[in-house]
Amino acid sequence: MAYTPHTEEEIRAMLEALGLSRLEDLYAHLPPSLLNPEIPLPEPLSEDEVLRVIDGLAAKNRSGPVFLGGGVRDHFVPAIVDELASRGEFLTAYTPYQPEASQGVLQAIFEYQTMIAELTGLDVANASLYDGATALAEGVLLALRASRRMRVVVSQGVHPEYRAVLATYLHAVGATVETVALAGDRTPAFEVGDDVGAVVLANPNFLGAIEDLAPLAETAHRAGALVVAVADPLALAVLRPPGAWGADVAVGEGQPLGNAMSYGGPHFGFIAVRERLLRQLPGRLVSMTEDGEGRRGFVLALSAREQHIRRSKAKSNITTNSQNAALRATIHMAALGPKGLSEAALASAAGARRLYEMLLEAPGVKPLTRPPFFAEFALVLPRPPEDVRRLLARRGFHGAYPIPDYGEGAALFAASERARPEDLEAFARAFWEVL
C-alpha cells in the first residue's frame, strides 16, 4: 500500500511519454552493483492489520496513574486541542515559506510568541525549538555569542538530561562548563568569574524547589555574564517569571502546555530573550506586517540569522522545529485563559504538596525537597528507588523516578491537576505497601 493513485494504464502512458518501458528503467543509470539489495522487511499489511500490530505493541505497555515528572507530566489537555491542531491545513503544511498561503500557521506562531513572552516576562520569543534540553543548549550558545566568552556555570538544579545535552553542544564549540552542586535542594551562593559568559539556573529546579535566584542573577550580571533560566511553563502562570528576577534568557520544556506525554516526545522547547538579544536568537521568528492594500499579515522575519540564508554563518542549523506541538500549546493557553492556566498550576502544586505530606508519613522516608515547591518534589527512600518504581508499576502506578546523582535513595515524584484526592491516597497507600 504505497498511497499512489496511479493505475497500471497511467504508469504505462507516463513511461511511454518518457520513452521508457518499465519502472526499473528509471534506475538504469545507477551503478548496477548497488541496485536491488536484499532488504529484510516484513510483508506489507492493510490499515486494519497494521492497527492490530500497533494494538499488540501497545498492550505490552502498562499505563496507569502517573506521578512522574522531570518536566513532563500527565496534565489535562482539552479535547479541542487535539481536534483543532490536527486539522489537515495545520498538520500537513510545511514551514510557512509562502506567507500569502500560510497566514494560518504564521498568525498562530505570532500568537504563540506573544504568549511565551507574556509567560516568561521577557520581550521576545521564537517560534519553538525541539525540546527543553536543546532549548537550553541554544540559549547558552546565544549567551556565549552575546558575551563573547567561552565559560559556562550551571547549577545542579538544572535537569540532568538538559545538562548532558548542553555538554554535548558546548564540547562542539570548545566552550567549558562547570557545575555548582546543590546545597540540599537549592543552589548555594557562588562566585562568578569575569570570563563566564552564561550562568544557568532553574526555577523551579529539577527537585521541584522554588529558589530565590535574584541575588545569583545579580552576581552573574556584575561579572558580565548573562543569566539563562530554565523554567516550567505551567508554573509561570502563577510564579514570578524569569524576566522579573533577572534572567536574560528563559528556556524550557513545553509539554505541560497541551501536549501528551507520548513517551517523551514530540514536545517543544521554548526560548525567550530580552530585546537587545533579539538578533542572536536561533530559529524562526514571525513578524506582523501589511500587504500592499494595508491589510495586516504575518511573515517570517530576520531570516538573515538562519541557515538557509547564512549557511555556515547561521546562528544555528535548526530548520524544522516543533510547530505543531507549539500550536497545541497556543490553543491550550487560549482555551484555558489566564484563570484556567493558573488554576491548573495551583491544583498541580497543591496536589504535589498533599502527596508530599502523605508520602513523608511512610516509615524511613525523608524529604530531599523542602517547601515551597511546584508540582514535583524529591524524597530519600529507605530502599532502592529502582525497586520502588518497579513495585509501584506492578500495582499499576507510575512514580519514584530514581535520581542517584542527588544522593543515595533519592527519587522524584510529581502530581498534576488530574490527580483527585482519592488518586493521591491510592498512590500513597501503594507506596506505603512497597516500601
Place this chain on the structure above:
Amino acid sequence: MDRREDRAFPLIFERSQKGRRGVRPPSVGDVDPEALFGRENVRESPPRLPEVDELSVVRHYTLLSRRQIGVDTSFYPLGSCTMKYNPRVLEAAAARFTALHPYQDPETAQGALELMYELAEYLKAITGMDEMTLQPAAGAHGELTGILVIRAYHEDRGEGDRRRVVLVPDSAHGSNPATASMAGFEVREVPSGPDGEVDTEALKRELGPHVAAIMLTNPNTLGLFEKRILELTEAAHQAGVQLYYDGANLNAIMGWVRPGDMGFDVVHLNLHKTFATPHGGGGPGSGPVGVKAHLAPYLPVPLVRKRGSAYVLDEDLPKSIGRVRSFYGNFGVLVRAYAYIRLLGLFGLKRAAALSVLNARYLKALLKAKGFRVPYDGPTMHEFVAQPPEGLRALDLAKALLDAGFHPPTIYFPLIVKEAMMIEPTETEAKETLERFAEALGEAARKGLANPGWLEGTPYTTPVRRLDEVRANRRPVLRWTPEAE
C-alpha cells in the same frame, strides 16, 4: 482556502473579553498561592493571555486553518521537502501511545521499546547501516549528531586537532554548512561540475589529512544521482575522510539502492519527509542517524537493545558523544514511521520511490514543453530544478501558482541555478494533477510574458496579498501588546 476579506482577521487576543472563561481544568477548590509558595515567589500580575469562551477558540483556529494550505488541501511540490500524503492511520497509531511517561519503569514500556528497536532494525536495513539512533528531533538535528559522531571518532584516533575541515558541495542544503560550523568545523565548498554532479577531480584535490568529512546528498538537490559515487567514497576513505549522507532525498531511491552500499559512514533520515509523517507547519519531525560499525561506539545515549526477550535502554557507551535530546527522541513520530513501513513493506517502498521519480520525470517533460528550461537536464530522479522562460522571475510565478490553487515549488534554491524552481511532486499525486499544474504554470508564464504587470501583481485571491517583508525586517513586530491595538 478562504479568499480575501475586507477587514483584518483578528488575533485571539482581540477576541478577548475580561472575565470570560473557556475550558475549565479539573479543580481541587481554592488554593491560596501566597500560602503555598510564599508571597515573594508569586507573580505580581497574571500573564496577559486571551480570555475567550470555548466556541470562540474553536472558531478562531478553525477559521485560521482556512487561511492555510497543506498537502490535504493542495498539490505541494516543494523541492527537497517530500510533501507526500500523510496517511491518517499513522495518527491513529500514534494515539495508542500518548499516555506513556518517559520515566516509567522500562518493564512497563516494553511495547514502546520493542517498536523503537524494530524501527531501528528496519531503518538499518533500508539504509545499509549497522547501528541507528532514533534520538535526533529533526533532519538538521540528525546532521549535528552525525557530524559530532564523526568528530568524536577522529578525536578518539588522535586526529581531532588535525581534521578540522568539512567539505560541502555548493549545491548542498544550507543546514549542511550550518551544522558543520555548529560542530566546530571549518566549512569548504566544493563546486559542482558542468553536469550538475560533484566535480570529482576538484573534490579529490581538497581531500587530505586536514579533512574530517564530506557531506553529500544523493540524489543531489538538482535531483541527479551522483553516478561517480563509488569512486568518490573510495577516494575519500583512502584519505581517512568520513562520508556523511544527507537523507533529505532518500525518497527517490529507498529500496532500490542504499547509502551504506555506496560507501557512506553516516546517514541521517527525515522521517517527516521519506516516511510520511506530517510536517505540522514546521515540525515536529524526526531525524534518526545510522552509522557503520566503526562509528557505533560514539552514538548518543541511550540506545534501545534487546537482552533476551526484554528491551532495555542502554546508557553504557563510554565513548558516546553524550545526549543530543532529552528522553528518547520524538517517539510519536517514530510510531508513525513504524506504521508506514509496516503498511508498505519493501515492495511498497520501492514502488513509492519509483513513482516519485516517474511523477517528477513526467512533470519535467510537461514543463519543458511549456518553455521552462532545465539547466542540468540529466536523468533526474524525484525532483528537478527548472528555470522560467527568459524574462520571468521564479518569485512571480510562485505567487501566480497560489492563485491557481497550488503551493509553489521551492524557489531560489539550489543557489547555483538562477531563478531556480525546485520541483518535487512525490508519488502520491495523480497524473492529472501534474498535468493541471503544468497547465497552470505554463499559463502563468504565457500571461506574464504578455502582461508583466499582471504577473507582478499576483496573488490576487489569497487572504492577504504580497506582504511588506522589508518593513518586517527593518521594524519587526514580534508580539502583540495591548498598546499596539
